[in-house]
Amino acid sequence: MAARCLLALAGISKTFDNGTEAIADLSLTVNDGEFVSLVGPSGCGKSTALRIIAGLLSPGSGTIEWSGERPEIGFVFQEPTLMPWADALGNARLPLVLKGIPRADADARAKDALAQVGLADFANAYPRELSGGMKMRVSIARALAAEPRLLLMDEPFAALDEFTRQSLNDDLLRLWAEHGLTVIFVTHSVYESAYLSSRVAVMTPRPGRVAAGIALDPNRVRNAEYRLSPAFADDARRISTALRSAMG
Amino acid sequence: MSRRIRILVPIALGIAVLAAWEILVRHFDVPRYVLPAPSAIWQAFLENFDALMAATWTTLWITIVAYILSVVVGVALAVVFSLSRTVEMALFPYAIILQVTPVVAIAPIISIWFGYDRINDVLLLLAWIVAFFPILANTTIGLRSADHNLIDLFRLYGASRWQILLRLQLPGALPYLLGAMKISGGLALIGAVVAEFAAGSGTATGLAWLLTLATRNLHMATAFAALALLSALGILIFFALSGLEWLLLHRWHESAVKKTL
Numbered sequence: 001m002a003a004r005c006l007l008a009l010a011g012i013s014k015t016f017d018n019g020t021e022a023i024a025d026l027s028l029t030v031n032d033g034e035f036v037s038l039v040g041p042s043g044c045g046k047s048t049a050l051r052i053i054a055g056l057l058s059p060g061s062g063t064i065e066w067s068g069e070r071p072e073i074g075f076v077f078q079e080p081t082l083m084p085w086a087d088a089l090g091n092a093r094l095p096l097v098l099k100g101i102p103r104a105d106a107d108a109r110a111k112d113a114l115a116q117v118g119l120a121d122f123a124n125a126y127p128r129e130l131s132g133g134m135k136m137r138v139s140i141a142r143a144l145a146a147e148p149r150l151l152l153m154d155e156p157f158a159a160l161d162e163f164t165r166q167s168l169n170d171d172l173l174r175l176w177a178e179h180g181l182t183v184i185f186v187t188h189s190v191y192e193s194a195y196l197s198s199r200v201a202v203m204t205p206r207p208g209r210v211a212a213g214i215a216l217d218p219n220r221v222r223n224a225e226y227r228l229s230p231a232f233a234d235d236a237r238r239i240s241t242a243l244r245s246a247m248g
Numbered sequence: 249m250s251r252r253i254r255i256l257v258p259i260a261l262g263i264a265v266l267a268a269w270e271i272l273v274r275h276f277d278v279p280r281y282v283l284p285a286p287s288a289i290w291q292a293f294l295e296n297f298d299a300l301m302a303a304t305w306t307t308l309w310i311t312i313v314a315y316i317l318s319v320v321v322g323v324a325l326a327v328v329f330s331l332s333r334t335v336e337m338a339l340f341p342y343a344i345i346l347q348v349t350p351v352v353a354i355a356p357i358i359s360i361w362f363g364y365d366r367i368n369d370v371l372l373l374l375a376w377i378v379a380f381f382p383i384l385a386n387t388t389i390g391l392r393s394a395d396h397n398l399i400d401l402f403r404l405y406g407a408s409r410w411q412i413l414l415r416l417q418l419p420g421a422l423p424y425l426l427g428a429m430k431i432s433g434g435l436a437l438i439g440a441v442v443a444e445f446a447a448g449s450g451t452a453t454g455l456a457w458l459l460t461l462a463t464r465n466l467h468m469a470t471a472f473a474a475l476a477l478l479s480a481l482g483i484l485i486f487f488a489l490s491g492l493e494w495l496l497l498h499r500w501h502e503s504a505v506k507k508t509l
Contacts, residue, residue: 056400075404081397085419097415098405126500146405171262 002029003031005067006182007053012062013207014048014187022048024207026062027057035176035183035195037245040203046186049208050075050152053184071150071182078155081137082127088114088138089123095146106145113141116175123136133164144175151176153185166227169195173222190243194235195222202242211246214238284469289476293471300456300470304477307440307454310368311481314375319429321376322383329384330391330417331409351439355446356416364447371443371454378439386428390421420421422453423501426493433485441478455481 012026023045030036038046051057053064054075074095082091092160096106114123117137126134136156143151153172158163173196176183187193192201200214214234226232266286272278273285280288293300325343329336351374362370394417402412444456455474462471497504 029352051400054404056404073404075401077397077401079397081395081401083398083416083419085422086500094401095405098402098407099412128500128502234272 003211006030006032006034006071008065009049009053010063010065012049012052012059012064014045014052014057014060019209021111024209025246026203026209028201028210030069030182030184033182035173035178035185035196035198037185037187037197037200038203039187039190039193039200039239041205041243041247042207044203044206045208046188046203047154049182050154050186051151054152064139072146072148074146074148074151076136076139076143076151076156078158080127080132080139082135082138082142085125085129087126088119088130089139090139091127092141092145094142099146109147110141110145113145114138116144116178117141117171131161131164133168136160136168140168140172144179147179149182151181151183153183155186155188158187158189165192166224170223172196173246189234190239194232194239195227200239200242202239202246203246204246212242214242264475272330281466281468284472288469292467293473293476296470296473298467300455300473300477303453303455303458303474304481305439306368307444308481309480310371310375310440311437311485314372314440315379315433317372317376318380318432318436320381322380322432323425323427326387326391326421327413327418329388330413336388339498343381343384346377349377351378351442352446357444359447367447370447371440374443374446375436375439378442379436382428382431382435383425385420386424390424391417393424394420423497423503426489426496430486430489430493433489434482437478437482437485459488 007030008027010027011019013024015021026045026049028036028038028049038049040046041099048057052059053071055070055135064112071100080183083094089107089110092110093106097103100108111120111123114120119134119137119141119142122130122134122138127138130138139156157168169192172183175181183196185196187191194216198218199216201210202212202214203209204211214235219230220226220231261478270285270287271281276284286294323338329340354377355370355374356375359370362373393415394412398416400410402416407415440454441456444454445460455478459471459474459478462474463466494504
């Protein structure tokens, strides 16, 4: 059965007020349940594309079409972007409070989201008391609390050490599968995109557009062994080659 | 350094200075109208206790009311500024004019406008003028300093302008506001005292007037007692506001968290 299209970007361009042309003629289709990585050099408009999809920026030209109503969206930034005055629970609860969900219900859902990212015991910890990886987990819990269908992630693990990053990669894959999420993941790491994605969209330097789409085997088992396997190296090589040719 | 030592060292120093002062004044037989000994100041404090307490209360009352008004008006205006650049552009220059005009220069004018029978209102207004600007300036910056990604996140989840203000901008501005409140607390007291000096009227009954009266009559011991009370008020205000700052920030803000550098 063909996968159902969730959203289609067609001919999207965006030029900022200062004259920077971030993206030009970007087209991308994302299917329901896919894990799509946007890979490209720094400043190629990956984050701009993500913000346009989230509705935080309006495109200069082009269209975004959703199949049906725009779904609930979760957003995870490169920085944890937590409110320092609120504890982990208060941060995870934020989307629910803003939507006017009663406090008891919001608390229960936020606690559940924290448990899913392994922070059940840290609900009352403040951001300054948490490590970088834990803060990022709170940020993911906050995105999950709103029960999104589409999760947008803007280089969320770029600032973390390799061990934490790999651990969060595995957690993300588990959550993606458990929740039936669709994920659009921005990264400039070829290896991260090779590990996580069901499809990689390789972008050109600014003004960015999608130069190539690389489908990866959705049924591969991803774990520590896979990271050392020839199959993984081969996927990374394919993405790297596409990236090099996109760079021109 | 342990907490006990940090408290004991300044107290011990204070006692040593007072003892040296007492000994030197007695030894050199310094006249009381030049420099009274601490024992003489204490004596004057006891003899004029009722008058000093009444004056202290007047000054404290004016300081507190002017301070509360400066916080309320400063924060309210900062919120308006953060909502509208146009209003800020229109009003901010006047707030600066108010700030840079010396209170001693406008005190006589305002005294005439209000009339000397309403001198406490004059003092209140002048103390407010002095204390208000740091609150306005700092809170405005604080409200503007909200993390742009967090603002985007609030927008993504459909937050209203009001929710962004209450749940993001105001809590984020709290460290800025509390810093300004500490500065303004001292300024309100200074404003109240300077205004009383500048208004220069016997109708004012605060510590500044008592100080003026005592020095004119060469009652230096009473003047020093009034001065000591003013210092005590200043210290009290500073510690009260530091306590408030600690209470509101110690769980989350780096400035209020214990650390060793």
